[in-house]
Amino acid sequence: SVGEGSLLGGPPQDFKFKDEETWVEVGPGTVIREYATINRGTAATRKTVVGANCFLMSYVHIAHDCRVGDRVIIANATQVAGHVTIHDYANLSGLAAVHQFVTIGSYAFVSGCTRVNQDVPPYVKAAGNPMELYGLNSIGLQRAGFAPQTIAGLKRAYRLFFNSDLNLGQAIERARMERRTVLQWDKDACESMGLVKFDLLGLGMLGALDHMMRLVAEHLGEEWDLATMPKEEPAVYDMLCRADSIGVFQVE
Numbered sequence: 570s571v572g573e574g575s576l577l578g579g580p581p582q583d584f585k586f587k588d589e590e591t592w593v594e595v596g597p598g599t600v601i602r603e604y605a606t607i608n609r610g611t612a613a614t615r616k617t618v619v620g621a622n623c624f625l626m627s628y629v630h631i632a633h634d635c636r637v638g639d640r641v642i643i644a645n646a647t648q649v650a651g652h653v654t655i656h657d658y659a660n661l662s663g664l665a666a667v668h669q670f671v672t673i674g675s676y677a678f679v680s681g682c683t684r685v686n687q688d689v690p691p692y693v694k695a696a697g698n699p700m701e702l703y704g705l706n707s708i709g710l711q712r713a714g715f716a717p718q719t720i721a722g723l724k725r726a727y728r729l730f731f732n733s734d735l736n737l738g739q740a741i742e743r744a745r746m747e748r749r750t751v752l753q754w755d756k757d758a759c760e761s762m763g764l765v766k767f768d769l770l771g772l773g774m775l776g777a778l779d780h781m782m783r784l785v786a787e788h789l790g791e792e793w794d795l796a797t798m799p800k801e802e803p804a805v806y807d808m809l810c811r812a813d814s815i816g817v818f819q820v821e
Contacts, residue, residue, distance in 0.1 A: 592615065594616055633651045651670075
């Protein structure tokens with residue numbers, strides 16, 4: 570439903586717009602209250618999209634080329650600039666201002682009057698001017714039916730990424746396995762100290778090969794192991810000759 574005085578599909582407020590044929594798409598079940606505006610896209614993406622079962626309250630503005638997911642709530646007078654992406658189940662309180670090209674993650678909560686000048690990670694609370702993160706959106710996750718153990722895991726990940734002295738790489742490693750410590754050594758130093766050096770990339774590739782052989786057995790009925798796996802594959806050679814090697818780390 571669309572409230573009184575709302576305007577959907579008005580021209581974008583962009584000097585580069587030359588009256589190209591562009592659109593607004595609104596999903597089923599979405600409620601748009603009074604005096605909201607949703608501008609259509611520009612030549613950049615051709616459309617502005619609002620997903621299904623959203624709730625846009627009075628005086629909300631969605632600018633050109635935005636992508637709003639499903640079941641998003643945007644409260645009164647919040648202004649969303651161009652090319653913003655808002656993922657499913659995000660909740661934006663009233664009078665917030667969202668800068669262009671920002672991304673707001675799923676299940677994120679943005680407090681009222683917040684100036685959103687940078688991306689908001691999923692599952693978290695953001696507030697203030699300048700914007701800061703204020704922990705996990707625990708209440709929102711509980712209302713959405715997240716299991717307690719899942720919320721506990723997300724809280725632990727939040728502490729690792731946002732409340733610790735770890736850099737991004739260290740936080741990722743720590744999040745992958747609880748209580749694991751990663752030490753980086755120069756290979757020559759390992760050799761001089763008599764330490765065993767593990768080729769961790771090689772171990773990962775062995776795991777990938779094992780997974781691949783299981784998939785082959787499941788879907789093609791062919792049983793392979795490292796000894797019997799075909800060593801010559803013309804299609805792979807042709808791919809490399811075309812320099813079509815995206816995703817290939819090493820060829821020996």
